[in-house]
Amino acid sequence: MIHYKNQEEIEKIRRSCLIVCDALNRVAEILKPGVTGLEIDAAAEEVIRDYGAVPGFKGYNGFPATLCVSRNECVVHGIPDDRAFEDGEIVSVDCGALIDGFYGDSAFTFAIGDVDEATMKLLVATRASLYLAIEKAVEGNRLGDIGHAVQQYCEKELGFGIVRELVGHGIGENLHESPEVPNYGKRGMGSKLKSGLVIAIEPMVNLGKRQIMQSKDGWTIITKDRLPSAHYEHTVAVGKTAPDVLSDHTRLEETVKNNKDLKEISIKN
Ligand code: MG
Numbered sequence: 001m002i003h004y005k006n007q008e009e010i011e012k013i014r015r016s017c018l019i020v021c022d023a024l025n026r027v028a029e030i031l032k033p034g035v036t037g038l039e040i041d042a043a044a045e046e047v048i049r050d051y052g053a054v055p056g057f058k059g060y061n062g063f064p065a066t067l068c069v070s071r072n073e074c075v076v077h078g079i080p081d082d083r084a085f086e087d088g089e090i091v092s093v094d095c096g097a098l099i100d101g102f103y104g105d106s107a108f109t110f111a112i113g114d115v116d117e118a119t120m121k122l123l124v125a126t127r128a129s130l131y132l133a134i135e136k137a138v139e140g141n142r143l144g145d146i147g148h149a150v151q152q153y154c155e156k157e158l159g160f161g162i163v164r165e166l167v168g169h170g171i172g173e174n175l176h177e178s179p180e181v182p183n184y185g186k187r188g189m190g191s192k193l194k195s196g197l198v199i200a201i202e203p204m205v206n207l208g209k210r211q212i213m214q215s216k217d218g219w220t221i222i223t224k225d226r227l228p229s230a231h232y233e234h235t236v237a238v239g240k241t242a243p244d245v246l247s248d249h250t251r252l253e254e255t256v257k258n259n260k261d262l263k264e265i266s267i268k269n
């Protein structure tokens with residue numbers, strides 16, 4: 001069952017998404033070598049609670065934290081811990097919030113210090129593919145068009161591995177709702193997109209092969225070949241003529257640019 005949202009519900013999801021993005025912006029402010037996952041998690045939780053919102057992931061299926069903090073070969077669902085971030089690492093930070101009965105969800109992969117060129121290409125490509133996919137979130141298109149946009153660019157053109165087992169999702173009063181939004185697919189296939197559909201689009205793309213496995217902690221998903229993986233996510237409302245991106249990375253981007261310990265992930269030519 002797909003729950004189509006009215007405008008009032010979409011605005012509630014937007015509010016939740018903007019709280020999430022404010023938390024991610026806080027992460028971008030403090031992230032540098034020496035900081036730990038637990039520290040950025042605490043900072044993000046404080047931002048969310050200051051709004052009177054609740055972290056969306058904490059307690060979800062037993063997940064213990066506000067943020068998923070997934071470093072290097074970790075794809076998603078990493079648990080924040082007390083290991084210090086190091087120069088040359090990448091870290092995917094995924095955040096959810098709940099306020100007024102509606103969830104928001106967004107993620108960004110940061111590059112700390114001197115990240116190698118191949119990995120930077122992966123980050124730029126994954127981020128660019130998110131926006132290519134978002135362009136397809138218009139009434140009349142099909143779900144397959146979204147996945148196809150990611151796959152065509154990241155896999156067919158650039159040769160990166162696209163994670164298949166984990167997908168984007170509908171979102172609203174539940175963190176995960178129908179439909180599933182894969183990052184692969186055929187153009188013109190799958191169910192038709194209708195305005196009022198709100199989905200989290202979230203390409204997870206590997207530098208090497210697409211295969212993944214679960215690590216021993218029971219949560220963290222890692223690449224089988226241990227090569228780095230990237231993850232960017234926006235919550236998007238399908239529109240009649242244009243997508244309405246409910247989460248917003250504008251300020252976060254500016255913060256990354258101004259943080260001398262982070263590398264910019266620029267998708268503009
Ligand atoms: Mg997420």
Ligand code: MG
Binds near residue numbers: 106169202
């Ligand atoms: Mg999500």
